Every structure is written in C-alpha cells, then in structure tokens.
Amino acid sequence: MTHRIRQTLQPRTVGRALLVVVLVALIAPFVVYAVPATVGAEASYVVLTASMTPAIAPGDVVVVDAVPARSVAVGDVIVFEARAGDPVPITHRVIGVDRPADGPLAFRTKGDANEDADLRPVTADRLVGRVVVTLPLIGYVVQFVGTPTGFVAFVALPLGLLVVSEVASLLRSGASEAGEPPDAASDRPTSASTAGDAPVDERIVISPTDLTLTSAALGAFAVYASYVAVQRPTTAAVSLAVAVVALFALAAGIRTFASLDPDGTGDADGPTPADSAGANR
Numbered sequence: 356m357t358h359r360i361r362q363t364l365q366p367r368t369v370g371r372a373l374l375v376v377v378l379v380a381l382i383a384p385f386v387v388y389a390v391p392a393t394v395g396a397e398a399s400y401v402v403l404t405a406s407m408t409p410a411i412a413p414g415d416v417v418v419v420d421a422v423p424a425r426s427v428a429v430g431d432v433i434v435f436e437a438r439a440g441d442p443v444p445i446t447h448r449v450i451g452v453d454r455p456a457d458g459p460l461a462f463r464t465k466g467d468a469n470e471d472a473d474l475r476p477v478t479a480d481r482l483v484g485r486v487v488v489t490l491p492l493i494g495y496v497v498q499f500v501g502t503p504t505g506f507v508a509f510v511a512l513p514l515g516l517l518v519v520s521e522v523a524s525l526l527r528s529g530a531s532e533a534g535e536p537p538d539a540a541s542d543r544p545t546s547a548s549t550a551g552d553a554p555v556d557e558r559i560v561i562s563p564t565d566l567t568l569t570s571a572a573l574g575a576f577a578v579y580a581s582y583v584a585v586q587r588p589t590t591a592a593v594s595l596a597v598a599v600v601a602l603f604a605l606a607a608g609i610r611t612f613a614s615l616d617p618d619g620t621g622d623a624d625g626p627t628p629a630d631s632a633g634a635n636r
Contacts (some may be wrong), residue, residue: 377572397421401494406466414495420489432486435477496509573603
C-alpha cells in the first residue's frame with residue numbers, strides 16, 4: 356500500500372528549531388574565541404606557525420586558561436611570552452619541569468614538529484596559561500573577518516538581510532491586516548473542530564525551504580566535524596561527527612524522498628485513489 360507523507364506530520368517550529376540549533380553550533384566556536392570566559396578560560400589566540408603540527412595547526416585557535424605555574428606538568432601545551440611583555444606569544448609543549456631548590460620554577464618546552472627543544476627555559480613570569488581548548492580552522496575565519504571584505508561578508512551583509520527580512524515581514528503583516536474586511540473577525544470559527552480534524556490555524560507545516568536550509572547548514576557543519584574527527588580522532592570529536600552526519604542524512608533524506616502534499620490535505624493513513632479502486636474489485 357502506498358502512502359504519502361503530509362506536510363502536517365511535523366510543525367514548522369521543529370524545522371526552525373533544528374536550524375537554530377545548527378546555527379548556534381556553527382557560531383559557538385566564534386563566541387568562545389571572542390569571549391573565552393564562556394568556557395572558563397582567560398584568553399584566546401590564533402596560531403600562526405606550524406611548530407605544533409599535527410596537534411595544533413596554523414589557523415587553529417587556542418583557548419588558554421591562566422593557571423598557577425606549579426600546576427603545569429610535563430605533556431601540557433602552554434602559551435608563553437618569548438620575552439616578558441612580548442605581544443606575540445608562543446604555543447609549545449612542556450617536556451620538562453625544573454624545580455631548583457634555590458631558584459625560580461622553569462619549564463623546558465618544544466614544538467611537536469621541531470627537532471630541537473627551545474633554547475631558553477620558560478620562567479613563571481613569562482607563562483600566559485595552559486591550552487584547554489583547540490578550535491580547528493577558526494583562525495582563518497577570524498583573520499578574514501578582520502579584513503574589509505570579510506567584515507562585509509560576515510557582519511554587514513547578514514545584518515542587512517536580517518533587517519530587510521524583518522521589515523518585509525512587518526509590511527506584509529500590516530498589509531494583510533489593512534485588507535481584512537471588517538466582518539472577517541466575526542466569521543472566524545470560535546470553537547474547536549470535530550474530533551480527528553486539526554483546526555486550520557494549527558496546521559503549521561515544514562516547508563521545503565526549511566528542509567533545504569537545514570540540510571545545507573547541517574552539511575556544512577558535518578564537513579567541519581568530520582575533518583576535526585579525522586585530524587584529531589577523540590571520542591568527543593568522533594561522536595559529534597557521527598551525530599551531525601546522521602542528522603544531515605535524515606534532513607536530506609526527508610527533503611529528497613518525501614512525497615509532500617502541497618495542500619496538506621493528503622491522508623497519511625489512508626490509501627491513495629489507486630489503492631481505493633483496487634479495494635473495490
């Protein structure tokens with residue numbers, strides 16, 4: 356028996372909510388970069404060199420937490436100043452900790468991709484903090500946004516489109532109310548419809564545009580999450596990539612294969628006209 360999927364199976368708000376979740380997930384890394392306090396950190400930096408590859412690559416963002424020097428251990432990735440007051444810090448891994456009885460605490464550091472350790476030990480006064488989060492590739496976007504073209508593409512243009520969309524929505528709403536006949540309010544149904552029939556006002560549907568936008572956003576996020584999982588195959592990264600890819604496949608599958616009834620009047624449970632004719636044989 357063939358069935359058609361009606362648009363009224365899911366409310367429009369579900370598609371909108373899913374799209375919002377995806378957009379928040381895409382925006383969240385930039386919020387963490389701009390406001391490190393959202394994850395309990397103190398600062399964030401864009402990595403410029405390849406000395407820590409493959410763990411941290413150029414274009415990645417490191418989020419740094421200010422910690423006491425005594426809590427830093429071998430294996431930690433720290434950010435430190437080459438010289439006290441240097442505006443461009445260095446991100447390297449701690450390979451040794453010197454705790455002399457009559458001198459200050461110092462760390463021996465080395466970039467993962469470097470053959471030799473750093474020449475100068477890092478003293479506590481040059482320690483900026485310990486890396487707690489790495490955001491792959493975000494630095495490229497951050498640097499691009501800092502250019503005039505990037506500012507227009509990522510800030511001015513989306514803001515302008517949002518303002519235009521809201522103004523157009525208000526104008527349409529005002530025109531609709533102005534064109535409504537005076538007796539229209541009295542003609543509206545005031546009681547609930549009969550059992551089994553959804554009221555017309557409650558038949559809010561997912562439009563093909565909702566599914567297309569959601570699939571596109573999920574697809575972009577799936578590519579990014581998969582790249583991160585391949586480069587750094589941690590449990591969290593792989594789990595996130597699998598979840599996002601599954602959501603993308605679900606949204607794309609519904610958009611591609613679902614036979615939508617544009618009028619929302621199709622019966623999802625009953626047979627199609629061809630089935631009805633066959634039943635009368």
